[in-house]
Amino acid sequence: MKYFVTVFLILYMLTSYIISDNQKLLEQASYHYKNSQFEEALSLYETLHDKFPNNIDLIFNLGNTHFKLNNLGFAIGYYLKAIKWEPSNSELRYNLSLTRNLIKQTIEPSDSILYSLLGWLRFLSINTAFNIMMILLLIGLVTLRLIYLKKFNRELLTNMLIICGISLVLSFSIFIHRYIDYSQEKGVVVTKKQAVYSGPSENLSVLFYIHEGYEFKINKSAGNWVELELSNGFKGWAPLSSLFLI
Amino acid sequence: MIGNLFSILLILLLFLPTQLVANEASISVKSSVTKTTLTINDILEYKITISGAKNPPKIDESFLKDFSIINRSTQQSYQLINNNFFSSQIKSFRLRPNIEGTIIIPSSKIDIEGTSYETDPITITVLAGTSSPKANSSSIQQSSNTANGRASQNIPQGSSKDLFILAVLDKDQAYVGEEIIYSVRLYRRFSTIDQLLYQEPKFGMLTEQLERDQQTYTQSYNGVRYYVQEIDRRSLFSYEPGLIEIPEASADVQINFFYGNQTLRSNTLSLTITPLPEDGKPDDFSGLVGDFGFDFDVNTMGLVENKPIAIRLSVGGSGNLKQLSNISFSTDSDIFKVYQSSVNDLITYSNSVKGVRHFEYIMVPKVDGTLSLPRFSFSYFDPKLNQYKTLVTPQSSVSVIDSGDSTAPISGPDTISSVTELRKDLRYIKESISFDDQAKPFYKHIFSLALILLNSILSLMVGYSFFHKSPTYELLIKPFSQKPNKRVINSLEQLKKNPSCSVNDIQQNIFIFLSYLLDRPTQGLPLSEIIEELSEKKYDSSTINDLESLLDQCSFLAYSPDSSSEASKNDICDKAIDIIKRIKS
Structure with missing residues (x-):
């Protein structure tokens, strides 16, 4: 018993120490950010991000810091990464739209009724x-079970079951739609200008150029190259070094 | 004798002057010009005539430093005098004066066979130039090449009337940098040829290959009908004024197997390139000649101080577009910093060199407020109108918001009613973060997993409720259910423990087992038939007999008042279990 208590106490102290260490880093990063020392803030946020890669707030802060450093491609990349998990987060959406306004690529929302x-x-x-x-x-x-057990008004339960069934079909379709979107690999251009080639080599012909902040889907990859597809349907290969994968 | 002496003297008299003339005329050098008064745009021809030299002379051209040498040519003739070869050469220089005023063409030093000779100096007067050069107007009139390649010249010398190639230009006078279309056509009276190998001439100027007309058509030429085929088409751009000779193009043609190869040579062409007028030449003129338009595109929405924006400028038209390397702009560097970013071309080479050159400039607004965008401009020379043109982007104002580096003014209480957003900035960073909150997909979330579990359990329950009595369920469950003998034994064991069970229940279980054995329902069958079938299936006869007696006992007990006796039921159950085990063993 005594042994267990000792181990528990050591673990508790160690955890507290690690947490307080991270909090300290976070405070330092916030301090640098406030004082417009964005390079220093970025370095600290990246250290924390390596430890907690899926923390939305940290990703948000990284996006902001990159924006302040005029790394618009990285900023958009981090905002999109966070939005993947929290698409309804209004702060993320606001910052993303503000950053998108500063780049060349224009993503025009569709005006179709279906889209609306x-x-x-x-x-x-x-x-x-x-x-x-x-x-x-x-x-x-539960409704089916109640119908079987004949506990409540059968008519009411049947109506409820029909509504549930329709809603379930709809929600399943929505889930599939979101899952396809979630599974799709995406990325953002982080270099100021990048040539897109017809294949995974710089010796092949240049098809078009993409600029910092351009968003794209990834179709396939080969070594350090990926085949990307822009929203207008343009496809080509670009090296990974100039891209940020979400 | 006297007659002989006279003859000798006569010959000597005749020979001596000739020898003297020959020695005098052995080397003589003269210079001349075609005109002594000309304008700065005119061309004069300066000739040096060297007579009597055996070897080609060496001429130091440095004395022509006040002129641009447009063209050099040499004419040479040989004479055999007293078994000696003497050459007579005329060195011609087509010259354009570089300066106005009185120019003295100094003596030229000519080295002939180790001896230096000098020509006489010539004084010429150069007047101020005009915007439309008059040079070589005569040659323009004399030229037989007309616009659009409507050749009216003769068949090139040495060519057959049945097969020849003809080179044409769309114009024979052009400005420096102006596009000239050069075309070579094969005229043939044969409907087909086997092979054609074309050798382009050395143009000595910038050329751009154009798409040639792939069609073969028929055309009447000097009253003869020919098949005409274009074999070369290109744009020429000359950046050196003067008279340019385009040498002949050649083509090796094989008509068919029976004919050998023929080498066809086209006509030579001359072209006068006139310099661009100095009058009204804009400062930013970069040598662009043609017809051009100007377009620009900039996204003026959401401009932020010190944040770069891109402006895309497009210069389109026909001409030497590549001559334009940058576009000039006027701006106050304290307000806008402008940097050139990239240049992309979208040029087509069909009938002529046409296209668009896209320039991208990055502008960084250094202050906030309403600012005038920098104005971009470029100049070109329009050869059709003979004048320079300057195209400028229109004046436009943009609103630049403060980047937040400076403090925004604080609104007083009286301005509350008219709140306006001074600038847009990011939503602030998160200062307090819970590091435990990690984004996870649904299959790692405890809530989602709990829902999956709950739904699974409920699905099984509901499924069982609704379907456990259906034949389909039976069919599905059959492969997974217990074997009938074990199930019957279990059931009989349960009946033993159940005080309320009847003999009929035990009998029922035995019939279930028998149905399984005989593969048909046995409930209503006579006992004799069951026994008979079991015997046919060659089960142990003693076991069959025991089974028969057990069923008889059951039938008997079912109607006996002692049927509910605990001991008798247990006895029957044990017997039934024993028989089942024996049958299955």
Whole structure:
């Protein structure tokens, strides 16, 4: 017993020390940011990001710091990385739109009715879509069980079951839509200007040029090269060194 | 004798003057010019005539430093005098004066066979130039090459009337840097040829290959109908004024197998390149000649102080676009810093060199507020209008927001009613972060996993509720269910423990087992038939007999008042279990 208490205390102290160490780094980074020492802030945020790669707040801060350093490609990349998990985060969306305004690529939203109707879907994360689907399934199963047990008004339960069924189909479609979006590898250009080649070699012909902050989808990769596709359908190969993969 | 002496004297008299003339005329050097008064744009021809030299002379051209040598040519003739060869040469220089006023063409020093000879100096007067050069107007009139390649000249010398190539220019006078279209066409009276190897001439100027007309058409030429095929088409750009001779092009043609190769040579062409007028030449003129337009594009939305923006300028048209390397701009460097970023070309080479040259400039607003964008301009010379043109981007103002480096004014209470956003900036960083909050996909979230588990359990329950009585369920569950003998044994063991069970229940279980053995329902069958079938399946006869007696016992007990006796039921159950085990063993 005594042994366990000792181990527990040591672990607790160690954890507290590590946490306080990270908090200290965070405070230092915030201090540098406030004093416009963005290079120093970036270095500290990156240290923390290496330890906590999926912390949304840290990714947000990294995006801001890159923006202040005029690394617009990196800024957009980090904002998109965070938005992947929290698409409804208004602060992230605001900063992303502000950064996008400063680059050359214009992403014009579609004016189709379907886009207007389903535009809100982009505010749903993959996790939210999944949980909604699971909750609807749970309600449907409970309703079925109640129908079987003949506990409540059968008509009411049947109506509820129909509504649940339709909602479940819809939520499943939304989940699939979000899952495809989630699984799609994306990236952002981080160099000021990058030639896009017809294949994974600089000896091949240049198809077009992309600039810092351009967003693209990744179709495939070969070594240190990826085949990217722009929103206008242009495809080509670019080296990984000039890209930020989300 | 006297007659002989006279003859000798006569011959000597005749020979001596000739010898003297020959010695005098052996080397003589003269110089001349075609005109002594000319304008700065005119061309004069300076000739040095060297007579009597055996070897080619060496001429130091440094004395022509006040002129641009446009062209040099040499004419040479040989004479055999007293078994000696003497050459007579005329060295011609086509010259354009570099300066105005009175120019003395000094004596030229000519080295002939180790001896230095000098020509006489010539004084010429050069007047101020005019914007439209008059040079070589005569040669223009004499030229047989007309615009659009409508050749009206004769068939090149040495060529067959049935097969020849003809070189044409779309113009025979052009300005420096102006586009000239050169075309070579094959005229043939044969419908087909086997092979054609074309050798372009040495142009001595910038050329751009154009797409040639792939079609073969028929054309009447000097009253004869020919198949005409274009074999070369290119744009020429000369940056040196003067008269230019384009040498002949050649083509090796094989008509068919029976004919040998023929080498065809085109006509030579002459072209006068006139310098661009100095009058009204803009300061930013870079040598662009042609017809051009100007377009620009800049996103003026959301401009932030010290944040760069890109401006894209497009110069399009036809002419020597590549001559334009940058576009000049006027701005106050304290307000806008401008840097050239990139140049991209989109040029087509079909009928002529046409296209667009895209320039990208990066502008950085150094202050905030409403600012006038820098104005970009470029100049070109329009050869059709014979004048310079300057194109400038229109005046436009943009609103630049403060980057936040300076303090924004604080609104007083009286301005509350008219709140305006002074600038846009990022939402501030997160200063307090919980490092435990890590983004995870749903399959790693405890809540999502709990939902999956709950739904799985409920699905099984609901599924079982609705489907456990259906034949499909039976069919599905059959491969996974217990074997009938074990199930019946388990059931009989349960019946033993159940005080409320009847003999009928035990009998039922035995019939279930028998149905399994005989693969058909046995509930209503007579006992004799069951026994018979079991015997046919060659089960142990003693076991069959025991089974028969057990079933009889059951039938008997079912109607006996002692049927609910605990001991008898247990006894029957044990017997039934024993028989089942024996049958299955």
